[in-house]
Amino acid sequence: MRKPRDFDAELEALEVKARELKTRKVQQLGDVVIATGADQLGTDELAGGRNCGNERRRKA
Numbered sequence: 001m002r003k004p005r006d007f008d009a010e011l012e013a014l015e016v017k018a019r020e021l022k023t024r025k026v027q028q029l030g031d032v033v034i035a036t037g038a039d040q041l042g043t044d045e046l047a048g049g050r051n052c053g054n055e056r057r058r059k060a
Contacts, residue, residue, distance in 0.1 A: 033039050038046065
């Protein structure tokens with residue numbers, strides 16, 4: 001006879017793995033943001049505002 005599967009244990013293991021992957025993804029995104037200098041940008045620049053580049057040119 002086959003050994004019965006423990007679905008609860010398998011589900012818990014998958015949930016743990018999913019949490020670890022999400023955490024790693026967020027950490028890697030933060031590393032990319034810091035490495036590219038995006039953490040120094042304003043919210044309008046990050047959101048891709050239309051006049052972000054033009055405002056700097058006008059002020060200069």
